[in-house]
Amino acid sequence: MGWVTRGKLAAFLAVALAIPATAQQSAPEAIHPPPHTAPFPNLGIGQTQGQVQSSLALGPELNRGGSARDLLAERRRLDAALAALQPQRRGTVDAYVVAIALDSDPVFAREAREAGKVLTRRYGAAGRAITLAGPDGRSGGLPKGSLTALTLTLARIAELMDPAEDVLVLYSTSHGAAEGLAYHYGDSGFGLLSPYRLGSVLAELGIQRRIVMLSACYSGVFVPYLQGRDTAIVTAASADRPSFGCQAQNDWTFFGDALINNALRKPQQLSAAAGEARQAIARWEATYALDPSQPQVVMGDGVAQWLPGLEARIPREATAPVGTPSVASFPVPARN
Numbered sequence: 520m521g522w523v524t525r526g527k528l529a530a531f532l533a534v535a536l537a538i539p540a541t542a543q544q545s546a547p548e549a550i551h552p553p554p555h556t557a558p559f560p561n562l563g564i565g566q567t568q569g570q571v572q573s574s575l576a577l578g579p580e581l582n583r584g585g586s587a588r589d590l591l592a593e594r595r596r597l598d599a600a601l602a603a604l605q606p607q608r609r610g611t612v613d614a615y616v617v618a619i620a621l622d623s624d625p626v627f628a629r630e631a632r633e634a635g636k637v638l639t640r641r642y643g644a645a646g647r648a649i650t651l652a653g654p655d656g657r658s659g660g661l662p663k664g665s666l667t668a669l670t671l672t673l674a675r676i677a678e679l680m681d682p683a684e685d686v687l688v689l690y691s692t693s694h695g696a697a698e699g700l701a702y703h704y705g706d707s708g709f710g711l712l713s714p715y716r717l718g719s720v721l722a723e724l725g726i727q728r729r730i731v732m733l734s735a736c737y738s739g740v741f742v743p744y745l746q747g748r749d750t751a752i753v754t755a756a757s758a759d760r761p762s763f764g765c766q767a768q769n770d771w772t773f774f775g776d777a778l779i780n781n782a783l784r785k786p787q788q789l790s791a792a793a794g795e796a797r798q799a800i801a802r803w804e805a806t807y808a809l810d811p812s813q814p815q816v817v818m819g820d821g822v823a824q825w826l827p828g829l830e831a832r833i834p835r836e837a838t839a840p841v842g843t844p845s846v847a848s849f850p851v852p853a854r855n
Contacts, residue, residue, distance in 0.1 A: 550659040552623040553705025575698050578716030580666040581709045597651075597662040601675045605646040612828045613685045614642035615676045619664040620652040621693035621702045621712070624767040628655035630734065630775040631664065633841060634690045637779050642688055643832040647679075653704065664693075666702050666710045670720055677724035686829055687721075687729040692775060694765060695735030697758070714744035721745070728825055730789065734774040736761040739815040748821035753778065753793045755800075757813040763804065763845075770842030773800050774814065777845075785837045788830055790818065807849045 607613045618635035620627035635650035649672055651664040662668055669691075676687060691712075694701045699717075702710035718741075721729065728749045733741055738754035745752055755762035755774035764772035771780055777799040782792035793816040804811055 550654045550657055552625050552628065552654045552656060553707070555623070555703065555705065557706040572698075575711055576713045576715045578666060578699075578713050579710055580702060582665075583707055583709075585707045593663060596660075597668055597671065600649050600662050601672065603646075604649065604675060604679055606679045607647075607681050607685050609681070609684075611684075612825060613647055613680065614638075614644040614688050614829055615680055615685065616642060616644040616648035616688045616690075617669070617672055617676070618648075618650045618652070618690045619669055619672075619692070621664045621666075621669075621691060621700055623653050623704045623708075624694075624765065625655040626765055626767055626769040626772065627692045628652040628664075629657070629770050629842065630692045630772060630779070631690070632658070632661070633770075634692070634775065634779045637783055637838070638688055638690060640838070641783055641833055642686075642829060644688070663704060663708075664702070665704065665708055666712055669712070673720060673724055673726065677726055680726070682725045682727050685728065686825065687726050688732075689729065690732045690734070690779070692734040692772065695733075695737045695756075695762075697737045697740060699740065700733070700735050700738070714741040717741065718744035730826075732778065734762070734772050734778075738762070739813070742815055742817055746817050746819065748819045749825070750817075750819045751789060751822050751826070752815065752817045753789075753796075754815040755812060757815055760810065760812045762800075762812040762814075763809055764848070766848045769845055769848050771845040773803055773812070773845050775845070776840075777803075780840045780842065784840065786833050786835050789826065790816070803846050806852055807846070808852070 616635060616638045618631045618638065620631035631650055631652040632655065635648060639645060639648040651662050651668050651672065653663040691700060694703065696711070699711050699713040702708060702712065730751045731745055733754045736756055737758055737760065739757035741754065742752055742758070755772065762772065762774055764776065774796070777796035778792065781799065782795040785792065797814050797816065800812060800814060
């Protein structure tokens with residue numbers, strides 16, 4: 520699911536900021552997401568590679584040419600969703616679920632929408648869950664995913680939760696690069712969420728107990744920056760590998776299909792679900808002769824102290840997978 524490789528980063532970032540955005544929208548989007556028609560702009564500073572890398576680590580975000588009315592409507596959607604979040608309950612391990620799509624390719628919005636539902640049900644997070652995802656061609660109406668929306672959401676959750684008791688469950692889906700997760704909304708929104716930036720935001724807010732699931736190429740790059748005693752991390756790929764299934768017409772990526780649409784619908788522990796998902800992904804990759812993405816699973820030593828209390832509320836009845844399987848977009852392999 521990568522949109523740029525490490526070797527191509529310098530050329531990728533050399534695109535001038537002045538490139539016109541040719542497909543801006545001024546009318547309400549309803550259910551149809553905007554396409555990507557203009558090149559991704561330069562988000563670095565200066566001329567040296569070191570300066571560019573330093574800028575990217577800070578999580579740059581660029582929004583350009585959006586309709587004033589659309590911007591106001593979007594802020595109202597986000598404010599309403601944040602206002603609806605309920606405070607934690609003392610004495611109860613509450614989960615706060617965030618599912619976010621950082622790219623307007625509709626596969627990500629579809630995946631984030633269903634991930635929000637599955638994780639909210641699994642962790643009993645009704646009233647404490649928010650999905651940030653633009654229109655997906657079938658439905659709309661939710662706040663869009665962006666770097667700013669994610670940061671504000673995490674800040675609001677930090678106000679509501681007890682960090683010594685409650686848990687953040689974060690699921691993000693997007694394209695990725697060796698430098699982090701891509702924010703790319705049509706021709707109007709651009710950015711990069713670096714491992715350093717996400718780690719620093721969570722540290723600033725004091726969100727210690729967390730389950731982080733990242734569906735993107737190279738997403739293993741986040742592990743060194745997020746791992747800790749009270750952190751569980753599951754990523755779609757290692758730091759130097761792409762992942763698969765991000766075709767815009769899909770309902771699921773490989774990772775989302777295996778982990779969310781199948782494994783986490785069942786009444787099993789997170790570690791077992793992650794293991795099941797890794798096996799399914801490896802099987803699909805072998806079937807279609809794809810290089811192994813090598814999903815990462817890292818559990819901090821302290822997770823075992825609070826995760827059982829949270830998982831004790833997992834519904835005993837599994838739910839059925841929805842949508843078209845992620846492998847449906849791949850050609851049927853020839854038989855020898």
